[in-house]
Amino acid sequence: MPQDPRILVDASSFLYRAFHALPDLRAPDNLPTGAIYGVANMLRRLLKEYPSDEIIVIFDAPGGTFRDRLYPEYKAQRPSMPEELRAQVSLLYEWIRAMGLPLVIEPDVEADDVIGTLAQTAAPDQEVLVITGDKDMAQLVSPRVRLIDTMKGVATDVAGVEERFGVPPERIVDLLALTGDKVDNIPGVPGAGPKTAAKWLTQYGDLDGVLAHAGDIGGKVGEALRAAAHYLPLSRELATIRCDVMLPATAYARREADVTTLRALARRLGFHAWLKDLPVDETGEVPEKQSSDIERAAYLAITTVEALNALLFTLKTADVVALDTETTSLDPLHADLVGISCAWQAGGDYQAVYIPVGHRDGSPQLDRQTVLTALRPWLEDPQTAKLAQNAKYDWRVFWRHGIHPAGLLRDTLLESYVFNSSHNGHDLDSLAERYLQHQNIRYEEVAGKGKSARNFADVPVVEALPYAAEDADVCLRVDARLWPQFASEPGLQRVLMEIEMPLVLVLARMEEAGVKVDRVQLEVLSTELSKDMADCEQKAFVQAGQSFNLNSPKQIQEILFDKMQLPVLKKTPGGQPSTNEDVLAQLAVHADLPRLILDYRGMAKLKNTYADALPQMMNPDTGRVHTHFQQAVAATGRLSSSEPNLQNIPVRTEQGRRIRQAFIAEAGHWLLSADYSQIELRIMAHLSKDARLLQAFAEGQDIHAATAAEVFNLAPGAVDSAARRAAKAINFGLIYGQTPYGLAQQLGIDQAAARQYMDRYFERYPGVLAYMEQTRILAKQQGYVETLFGRRLYVPEIRSSNPARRNYAERAAINAPMQGTAADLIKMAMIAVDSWLQEAPERGRMILQVHDELILEVPEASLAVAQSVLRERMEGVAELAVPLLVELGVGRHWDEAHS
Structure with missing residues (x-):
């Protein structure tokens, strides 16, 4: 039988490739795992x-290594291993x-030299496969040694080396000496690329032959060759892979996998999908998906007054209790309570119960009011600590039932979100797995889905018990894993405990309050939009020379690109010409039809x-x-809203403003709007400490006019509205990391002019440029x-x-500190304003937050005081190097207040 091949894995090269190629993968404790995943996955496929x-x-x-002694500049330009990669190396070794698998790490030589030696010392009749993406390894190729790049799926033999490099494997070292290697800092002949070097070696045999005939080679490259001789x-010695490394006399055969360790590492690193691929352990049992210490069979249903009283004693004496509700609806305004779950820890053991109060299956259960009356003192006691997952919902459910x-x-x-906002999913199911x-x-396993879905009140208590109690149990356990992680992260702890947690009930009150809407005005606007859309459609038909469906990307593609021959600026993932908003806006320069399509889409969005x-x-x-505010969605910390989404109402069009005009105050009230003025530019001034920006804000200058004067070399009095608009685009564009191309598109100028504006901006505001560079480096x-x-x-x-x-x-790294700081400021302002409002409910209520704006609904008698307090609290929420400025507006509707 033919002998198995010797497979040599150049793991160092794959380590860096995986680190830079894969997205940000992290273990449950936030340890980066991308490099471990990439290398380990490659090895799994290899096996x-x-x-x-x-x-x-x-x-x-x-x-x-010995090469550093030969040439101190060898690899001297390479940066040190990034800390996030270094943190993964020891765990990767443990996994391997x-x-x-045998793991070889030899001092004073490189992995290449070990690979060369192991390839050379393989049995004479044994094939050797070198798993690598390093071109230097081509010198090892022979009739029995091949290179395999598993990431690219490419195999290289002797013929492949000659085809790729133009020389056989034995001449690769000479080729590398002549061309040099920027990665390894090996000097070569300036101007001599691989083709030139291959030509010389073909003509003169080897490096010695090339040097012997250096005088015969003309031109600048010949001069460079003679200067480099x-x-x-x-250079040749540095590029040569040693094949004579003294390695320990060790057997390199594979051993049995340590399944127990692999399983523990997979859980530790969050590689849950790999668990099912692992073989059975030494007991012969396949591990269950459920964690061994979560026992659903131990969960109890509380269905008697005696059991409820015993539970109350336990709850009052527990250090902390996780709380969860089961209801008839996801909308807390309509959610009737079906049951309450509680979990706590006693004597090191986790315990959880479910109190059913609204199931319709006839099972024994306590009356809802009896339970709420009994639980009220504990629930409303501020001295008894409670945990929840998405507490905003549960608290509003209790409010609906008269409990606060x-x-x-x-x-x-919020713990998960603050700890790492980029994690995919902060719902309880995701947290349990992570x-x-x-x-x-x-939920679907209990209540069904689609046509078979049933209300939770129709789920029998016996089926609801393990599902409901588990939610509280898992919430308590997740907190026990997550909260200790904040001990060493005071910044994250401050964000969680001083910003996000106090905001929960602020948002709950805002959702409860809602905002009044003028139904009649919206109906009138809908009719007008229908008419305007029909007019726009007819104009589009005239421009196209035919009727077509303005809602069909396929028909739009055929008309714009096939019939009208407009340029294809971008393609969809499926390879079709794109008709998205950016593309249509650029095409509108060439023809009227793209603008009409954009107008139609804008009106359709407003209407629908x-x-x-x-x-x-x-x-x-x-x-x-009553919109729903989400705290744990945007990575920057910005709030988002849904049902309806009030963050994206267009305000630059008359029709968009008409939508805002439909948000009105109750009779006898005013809407009071407070908007942070140019908040991100002020944050940029604070972070960058640029002298001119700081001076402009300190003096209360119009920052866009000041920028226009600086960038366009204008006297302050000579700045007109067009120059100010252009400067505003530059100010905000650079904050968002805009490129010259993007700025040129926005201003309708060529890229060269846009580049000049940007260069001039950074000349006048050097602190901004320095901050951006420092941020890139730090990130x-x-x-x-x-x-x-x-x-x-x-x-x-x-x-x-x-x-x-x-x-x-x-670009994200530059912008995120500003957007995130702005998000933090508006949240801190909401907490400060809400605390004043809660002192006396007749002062009014906060009803909306959109971007950098807060909207209050205030009784007419409280308006003057509310304006004063709102400005004072928002401007005083933090002290920056420049003053925070709040612009106030008052109106009977949102647009009037915002104007």
């Missing part, structure tokens, strides 16, 4: 594809050893999303629209940036080898 007995994994050893032998809980300690949804390696019972939808969303009991070093108040925003793509992804990440 499946090549079930050989000899698979040897080789890494570079830390420290210098647990796989049963004295160091080329050293106190003592909210932490919310696991932090407990546990799979919750899914607002004019028609808002009246349907009005609560029949309150006559108001690359640590993998994240922070807001002024400690919120952390991860930007892992900043190390990507893909230029587009890296550039995007750099």
